[in-house]
Amino acid sequence: MKGWRKVRPAWREALKKTPNLNAEDLIKQKNRMQESQREKFGSAALFDRLAKEPEIWNHDDKADAVETWADYVENLEEKAHLETERLFAPAHAKLSHAFSAGRKRTTKNI
Numbered sequence: 001m002k003g004w005r006k007v008r009p010a011w012r013e014a015l016k017k018t019p020n021l022n023a024e025d026l027i028k029q030k031n032r033m034q035e036s037q038r039e040k041f042g043s044a045a046l047f048d049r050l051a052k053e054p055e056i057w058n059h060d061d062k063a064d065a066v067e068t069w070a071d072y073v074e075n076l077e078e079k080a081h082l083e084t085e086r087l088f089a090p091a092h093a094k095l096s097h098a099f100s101a102g103r104k105r106t107t108k109n110i
Contacts, residue, residue, distance in 0.1 A: 003034065003040070004070045011030075023048075027047075030051065
C-alpha cells in the first residue's frame with residue numbers, strides 16, 4: 001500500500017491528460033513506478049485491480065478510502081515493529097566505557 005500515495009496522483013494526472021486511458025495503460029505506468037521501489041511499493045495485484053475501478057479513487061475528495069486503508073496498514077506495521085522485543089548484548093567488562101570509568105585506560109586494561 002505504500003506506493004498508493006504516488007500511484008493515485010500519477011494516475012489522476014494521466015487521466016486528466018488522456019481521459020480515455022484504459023486500465024492496461026495505468027497498469028503499465030504503475031509497473032514503471034514499481035521498478036524503482038520494488039521493496040516498499042505494496043500489492044501490485046491490488047493496484048492492478050484498482051486500475052480497473054477508477055470510480056473508487058478518481059475523485060477530488062481528500063478522504064480517499066484507499067489512502068485511509070493504506071495509513072491503517074502502515075500504522076499496524078509500525079506498531080508491530082515497535083512492539084518487537086529489543087535484544088541487547090551485554091557490555092564487555094574490559095572494553096566498555098561504563099565499566100572503565102574512573103580508571104586510566106592503558107593497553108594493559110584491554
